[in-house]
Amino acid sequence: MGIQFYSTNFRAPKTDFFTAVLTGQAPDRGLYMPERIPGIAKADFLGFSGAQYYEVANFVLRLFLDGISDEDLLAKCKKAYSFMPRLEKASGKKHILWLDTGPTASFKDFAAQMMSPLMGHKLGRGEKLIILTATSGDTGSAIANAFHNIPNIEILILFPIDEVTPNQRKQMTTLGGNVKTIAVSGKFDDCQAMVKEAFADERLKKLKLSSANSINIARLIPQSVYYIWAYTQLVKEMGEEVIFSIPSGNFGDMMGALLAWKMGLPIRKLIVATNANDEFPAFLASGQYSKIEPSRMCISNAMNVGHPSNLTRLIDIFGGQMDEKGMLLKAPDMEKMRGLIHAVSVSDGDTRKCIADTYREEAIVLEPHGAVAWYALGEFLKEHKEEAETLCISLETANPAKFPEEINKILGISPAVPESLSKLDKLKEDYIKMDADYKAFYGYLARL
Numbered sequence: 201m202g203i204q205f206y207s208t209n210f211r212a213p214k215t216d217f218f219t220a221v222l223t224g225q226a227p228d229r230g231l232y233m234p235e236r237i238p239g240i241a242k243a244d245f246l247g248f249s250g251a252q253y254y255e256v257a258n259f260v261l262r263l264f265l266d267g268i269s270d271e272d273l274l275a276k277c278k279k280a281y282s283f284m285p286r287l288e289k290a291s292g293k294k295h296i297l298w299l300d301t302g303p304t305a306s307f308k309d310f311a312a313q314m315m316s317p318l319m320g321h322k323l324g325r326g327e328k329l330i331i332l333t334a335t336s337g338d339t340g341s342a343i344a345n346a347f348h349n350i351p352n353i354e355i356l357i358l359f360p361i362d363e364v365t366p367n368q369r370k371q372m373t374t375l376g377g378n379v380k381t382i383a384v385s386g387k388f389d390d391c392q393a394m395v396k397e398a399f400a401d402e403r404l405k406k407l408k409l410s411s412a413n414s415i416n417i418a419r420l421i422p423q424s425v426y427y428i429w430a431y432t433q434l435v436k437e438m439g440e441e442v443i444f445s446i447p448s449g450n451f452g453d454m455m456g457a458l459l460a461w462k463m464g465l466p467i468r469k470l471i472v473a474t475n476a477n478d479e480f481p482a483f484l485a486s487g488q489y490s491k492i493e494p495s496r497m498c499i500s501n502a503m504n505v506g507h508p509s510n511l512t513r514l515i516d517i518f519g520g521q522m523d524e525k526g527m528l529l530k531a532p533d534m535e536k537m538r539g540l541i542h543a544v545s546v547s548d549g550d551t552r553k554c555i556a557d558t559y560r561e562e563a564i565v566l567e568p569h570g571a572v573a574w575y576a577l578g579e580f581l582k583e584h585k586e587e588a589e590t591l592c593i594s595l596e597t598a599n600p601a602k603f604p605e606e607i608n609k610i611l612g613i614s615p616a617v618p619e620s621l622s623k624l625d626k627l628k629e630d631y632i633k634m635d636a637d638y639k640a641f642y643g644y645l646a647r648l
């Protein structure tokens with residue numbers, strides 16, 4: 201039997217991978233986690249150094265999945281990853297991992313492009329699946345693109361009307377077909393709460409609802425792949441340690457790193473860099489958790505999250521338990537967590553300064569999310585001079601052209617626009633508006 205998945209609330213039956221994927225959130229409102237995290241042997245890690253990205257993805261996914269043949273999985277990986285990340289060397293031992301090379305120019309493409317064929321895989325003929333997604337910016341467009349025109353799947357996206365950029369909005373609202381979008385007059389957290397409420401609503405049981413948010417396990421596992429890929433492209437000797445710096449909002453990205461660490465990737469330190477939504481850095485320091493309500497608006501808008509859904513999983517990995525409301529039921533091993541994770545909150549002021557400094561000093565144009573991580577890494581290295589010779593990889597999670605107004609204000613230049621973004625202005629937008637009110641959302645769903 202392959203790996204089973206349990207709920208972090210421990211009140212739902214264990215399931216196989218594909219059931220967990222189609223269910224999204226577990227019936228007890230917990231999140232699915234693999235019962236066992238398989239290790240990767242040194243020799244296998246070494247073998248990745250000249251491999252194609254899709255081959256590494258196939259290897260990692262194969263460890264977690266059953267219910268799909270080897271040929272089928274390999275073909276799906278190959279089709280999903282016609283693009284791959286880009287590594288850029290900066291000063292010292294610092295590197296930037298650009299994850300903006302997919303169809304919507306955000307790192308979320310790496311998960312979404314793989315998740316859509318996996319979700320389609322077990323869907324019966326004639327069955328209709330409705331995917332509900334709350335987005336703070338980039339999830340919606342990545343999901344919409346990955347699932348656009350996939351038969352038997354309807355996509356419904358909720359986004360906070362005032363917190364996404366025009367480009368981010370257009371990437372979701374111009375697709376049409378099986379992609380429907382709702383502009384909510386509220387925050388990302390309101391959108392997420394509406395989606396979660398719908399999943400738990402008994403009256404909607406007749407609809408087959410699923411989630412493509414980072415609460416879905418099918419997004420997390422593919423996100424462990426780029427850490428493994430990046431590391432194996434750069435090291436000369438397996439076992440050399442690496443520091444990753446990750447711009448974090450809902451913690452899906454950082455959970456990918458934790459899975460890779462559990463699989464044996466020699467991570468010395470994970471820098472979890474947040475914007476002013478500093479609930480996690482505060483928790484790591486004090487052991488006391490309180491979410492931030494409402495979440496704070498920052499220029500790294502896809503990270504404006506006052507309570508990261510995947511925190512529950514992080515706490516689970518370190519032996520604690522947190523329920524879906526953010527209540528800490530059992531404390532995790534804080535010392536162990538602090539040994540691996542360095543968490544820091546970066547202000548908008550420092551984010552802007554970092555974009556300006558990096559352009560001046562390294563001739564690299566960062567965007568606000570990647571700059572949060574880059575700044576955090578720089579500060580960490582200043583405090584820890586002993587790490588000057590350690591391999592460092594900071595993640596860039598979006599293309600600067602997604603934030604032209606902000607970049608222009610800071611640098612006085614317009615970032616180069618990739619093709620995926622340049623065609624948006626010619627397309628027609630279509631979305632409906634809704635209050636941040638579950639009753640209205642229920643009414644909409646009930647009429648589907």
Ligand SMILES: *Cc1c(COP(=O)(O)O)cnc(C)c1O
Nearest residue numbers: 338449450451452453502569597
């Ligand atoms: C979603 C997003 C993040 C945050 O990732 P999480 O997995 O939610 O922590 C960071 N940067 C960009 C550009 C994003 O779209």
